[in-house]
Amino acid sequence: MASAAPFRGPGLRALIPAARRARIRGRLPAALAEVVVSAPPPKKPTPRAPLRQVAAAFFSIGATSFGGGRVVFFHDELVRRRGWLRDAEFLEGLALCQILPGGNIANLSAYLGQRLHGPLGALVAPLGLILPGALLMTLLCVLYFAGLRFEGAEAAFRGSGAAAVALVVTTLGRVAPRGLEARGGWLIAALTFAGIGLLQLNMLLVVPPVAALSIWLNRPQHRPSA
Amino acid sequence: MTPSFWLDLLELARAYATLGLLAVGGGIAIVPEMERQIVVERGWLTRREFLDSFALGQLTPGPGLLMIAFAGYRVAGLPGIAVALAAIFAPTCILTWLLATRWERWRRSPVARAVERGLGPVAVGLLAAGGLSLTRLAVGDVLTAAIAVVGTLVLWRFGLAPAVIVFGGGAVGWLLGR
Numbered sequence: 487m488a489s490a491a492p493f494r495g496p497g498l499r500a501l502i503p504a505a506r507r508a509r510i511r512g513r514l515p516a517a518l519a520e521v522v523v524s525a526p527p528p529k530k531p532t533p534r535a536p537l538r539q540v541a542a543a544f545f546s547i548g549a550t551s552f553g554g555g556r557v558v559f560f561h562d563e564l565v566r567r568r569g570w571l572r573d574a575e576f577l578e579g580l581a582l583c584q585i586l587p588g589g590n591i592a593n594l595s596a597y598l599g600q601r602l603h604g605p606l607g608a609l610v611a612p613l614g615l616i617l618p619g620a621l622l623m624t625l626l627c628v629l630y631f632a633g634l635r636f637e638g639a640e641a642a643f644r645g646s647g648a649a650a651v652a653l654v655v656t657t658l659g660r661v662a663p664r665g666l667e668a669r670g671g672w673l674i675a676a677l678t679f680a681g682i683g684l685l686q687l688n689m690l691l692v693v694p695p696v697a698a699l700s701i702w703l704n705r706p707q708h709r710p711s712a
Numbered sequence: 713m714t715p716s717f718w719l720d721l722l723e724l725a726r727a728y729a730t731l732g733l734l735a736v737g738g739g740i741a742i743v744p745e746m747e748r749q750i751v752v753e754r755g756w757l758t759r760r761e762f763l764d765s766f767a768l769g770q771l772t773p774g775p776g777l778l779m780i781a782f783a784g785y786r787v788a789g790l791p792g793i794a795v796a797l798a799a800i801f802a803p804t805c806i807l808t809w810l811l812a813t814r815w816e817r818w819r820r821s822p823v824a825r826a827v828e829r830g831l832g833p834v835a836v837g838l839l840a841a842g843g844l845s846l847t848r849l850a851v852g853d854v855l856t857a858a859i860a861v862v863g864t865l866v867l868w869r870f871g872l873a874p875a876v877i878v879f880g881g882g883a884v885g886w887l888l889g890r
Contacts, residue, residue, distance in 0.1 A: 588805070591774075620778060623772050644889055652881075661839070678833070683842075
């Protein structure tokens with residue numbers, strides 16, 4: 487599994503050893519030390535991927551993601567093939583975009599587009615995702631209202647729907663090890679699955695409290711300094 | 713371009729922007745609400761046309777919500793499609809984008825690390841739940857069950873592009889399932 491190397495600006499942290507950072511910090515007024523020593527992330531973080539490639543990747547997702555389980559295509563293209571994102575980042579984006587209103591995968595494309603190439607990426611990714619399907623749908627619309635019907639489409643639809651089950655199962659097998667690493671991971675995943683999958687409760691009833699519990703379980707620990 | 717044409721476009725934009733922002737939990741969650749608004753209240757599509765648009769939306773690549781192009785076309789032709797798509801996708805994408813930019817500033821804090829770790833198992837649970845509802849919907853007989861099982865084995869063993877599996881399943885369904 488390719489692990490994405492995040493291109494983050496080094497800031498000053500990387501340049502100054504921890505011990506010296508502490509010494510410098512001690513001599514400066516607190517506010518100034520915050521600015522100088524723990525440098526905030528650079529204003530313009532280096533994009534992880536060229537804009538053209540981002541557009542191409544999302545266009546290809548938009549052109550191939552048939553049937554159910556469309557998030558699987560994101561994972562395949564962006565994590566497995568191009569190695570731009572880590573499994574954990576993908577899962578985080580997935581969970582966030584499921585809670586937000588709107589088409590999940592359009593939201594996911596805006597979120598990941600921002601991650602990969604800033605605001606321009608966030609503009610280009612949803613456009614690339616939607617464009618191929620929108621063109622095809624326009625064509626189908628015109629044909630449909632001109633009186634054409636699509637015989638056999640339903641049988642093909644049922645077949646591809648069943649195939650989508652295979653996609654989701656396989657992707658689940660790929661991302662679950664990383665997702666379940668978190669403290670209490672199995673419990674949280676089981677609660678989410680039981681609430682939404684088995685009991686079919688409203689997502690807004692289940693996800694926020696379970697997510698809050700999970701984040702609390704994984705809260706930063708104060709370790710004794712070595 | 714008569715004034716009523718522009719009013720139609722405006723009404724379309726308003727209706728779909730509202731629908732998009734209501735769609736908590738994804739597009740499928742609002743299909744009943746869409747049917748109520750498009751078929752029952754406004755009469756933009758017949759029930760049959762609405763169901764067909766849903767099926768075609770599932771067959772078309774990209775977001776399932778592309779199905780709304782149908783009602784847009786019915787109301788205002790090709791400009792109607794553009795307005796309908798922009799209205800349903802743009803507001804929520806902008807909302808998500810705003811969240812993503814805010815989120816990036818927090819990235820380095822330990823809290824953000826906790827959120828990333830903590831959301832992992834939630835996403836796994838959501839994905840599993842999605843798989844289950846997809847199975848309920850799509851697997852109903854021996855043929856569809858066989859496609860699902862064989863598809864999983866082939867995909868796991870050979871790591872093909874997902875599109876190959878979906879097309880393959882569709883082709884098998886079309887050949888054997890009619």
